[in-house]
Amino acid sequence: MVGIVGYGSYLPRFRIKVDEIAKQWGRDADAVRRGLLLKEKTVPAQDEDTITISVEAARNALRRADINPVDIGAVYVGSESHPYAVKPSGTVVAEALGIVPEVHIADYEFACKAGTEAMFVAYSLIKADQMKYALAIGADTSQGAPGDALEFSASAGGSAFIFGKEKIVAELLHTYSYTTDTPDFWRREGAFYPLHGGRFTGQPAYFKHILGAGQGILKKSGLKASDFTYAIFHMPNGKFPLTVGKKLGFNKEQLEPGWIVPLMGNTYSGSSPTGFSATLDVAKPGEMILLVSFGSGAGSDAFVFKVTERIDEVRDKAEKVRDMLETNRIYLDYGQYAKFRGKIIMND
Amino acid sequence: MPSPRYHREMPQRYRLEAGKCNTCGHVAFPPRMVCNCGCRDFKDERVSDFGKILTFTTIRVAPKDFETQVPYSVAIVESDNGVRVTTQVVDCRPEDIKIGKKVKFVFRKMYTEGHTGIICYGYKAVLV
Known part of the structure; x- marks a missing residue:
């Protein structure tokens, strides 16, 4: 394991x-x-x-x-x-x-x-x-x-x-990655602030890759949205993760514990991992969690976790x-x- | 701070490593070569993560590297395992700090050597 x-x-x-x-x-x-x-x-x-x-x-x-x-x-x-x-x-x-x-x-x-x-x-x-x-x-x-x-x-x-x-x-049961070359958001060497493609960061970037990774891992694992108690999708704002979750068949209750962006903002590399951490804070033994990140440029990593009994000892x-x-x-x-x-x- | 000295002090600055005298039991922080009792034999001891404020002062006219942080407070903290540490207390207003309040040691930037030099890290304390 x-x-x-x-x-x-x-x-x-x-x-x-x-x-x-x-x-x-x-x-x-x-x-x-x-x-x-x-x-x-x-x-x-x-x-x-x-x-x-x-x-x-x-x-x-x-x-x-x-x-x-x-x-x-x-x-x-x-x-x-x-x-x-x-x-x-x-x-x-x-x-x-x-x-x-x-x-x-x-x-x-x-x-x-x-x-x-x-x-x-x-x-x-x-x-x-x-x-x-x-x-x-x-x-x-x-x-x-x-x-x-x-x-x-x-x-x-x-x-x-x-x-x-x-x-x-939490046992890691499955992983899946979905990546393409998509210039939606970048920061050149020496530049202080990143630039982005405005609306181009939506459908061709965030949604395409999270849906690709989400659908890919569900197919690979043979699981469906209803098999999961919780899911976390990268949170560039409050709206995107709710929308992409719905497209993949998840309801708001499944996303709620990890949907911390309204109070936290987007912590970039720390965004979906911290949503996952917040979900582990409330998860019970045996529950399944789907985590899908998104990084501009662009790609998504997806993970399927199953929580064990030790969670109650450590949280x-x-x-x-x-x-x-x-x-x-x-x-x-x-x-x-x-x-x-x-x-x-x-x-x- | 010159890089070699910063590097040498990492165990105490990064991990709060102290030295416990094998003769009289005194815990020296920062670690030292010779104890007050004359003994030169120390074993490693870690300052615990939590402590309480023994006394403090508030800096309103700061040295150059700390000018943007005023007003800030510096306290003598006694750790839960009895070691006294002089440290900056951050993430609060000076009026929030009281003698006896519980603190936790955290890892923070101490200062940077201008825009191009090394970044020096170490311990500070926050109220809990």
Whole structure:
């Protein structure tokens, strides 16, 4: 049996409301709330980045896994906001967790699906008996250009998953990936903010790939939507995952626990993994979960998990996603937000 | 901070590794070569993840690398296993901090060496 031994998430405490961003740019906040189904988003503190978020999420995963960190043979961090252009995030994370030096480390990048890429490879290494445990993390301090629609959603957070063959809390039964070359969203080397193709990011990108991966894994596994208690689809806004879920035959009750985007925003590589983590927080033994990510460029990874009895032993050993989302919030105005996100030109 | 010194201090800055004297039992953080009792024999001891605030002060005129963070607080925290650590307390307003409040150690950026230098990470505390 291969699956998740421990899982954990981390979300910053700072928030900005959709209304505050809309006010800054003369946009209609009601229209944004209704159109994108977003209320507020997380904002990283000045001293937080993908590395610090990854460490905190992984520490929560280790609390639940209850294993010796030195038994972890691989650390993979998926993000599109790695703090260094050259120097891995994973080395800092592994050093902070006490996993070095006998460990394989790599950073992944594939827009919003870098986290599930890391999960896919970690799972594969365990399945191939290459190591006892492998740690996969999806985390981001997402970028969105000032005044762009992305600014309402681009947020910060991440989740970590330790894969192994013992002490499983969720068995991974099936995987499936669906990928094409689709130029829907990109950021060139050295560019501060990403660009996107507007409506082109919808049907030819998000919907095509999530539907491709979703239908593919259902066919491969012989399962149907009604076999799952929960499903999580990548959450660039509130509306897309509900729409794609409906197209695949899932109802709102199946999506609800993992549909955290109205309060979290889009944490890019940490988006669907954190929705999955929030779902594990409430899942019961024997329940089936479908997870489908989406990364622009473009591709989707799909996973079928079956929750085991150990979930009841571990879920309270670390802070749950909903608790992080709904408590200890500190709201920022746009000026503070601009300072936190480095959008103000300063002297050296 | 020069890269070699930053690298040397990673065990204490990243993982809160302290040294416990094998003669008198004193826990030194950051770790040191010689104990107050004269002993040079230490074993590794980790500062626990949680603690409480013993005392604190609030910085309103900060050194250059911390100017954008004012006002911020620096506290002496006693960990649950009795080690005293001087640390910044973040993600709160200074008026939220009180002596005796419980905190958790977290992994954060300490500062960056300008726009092109290394990013230095370490421990800070948040209220729980």
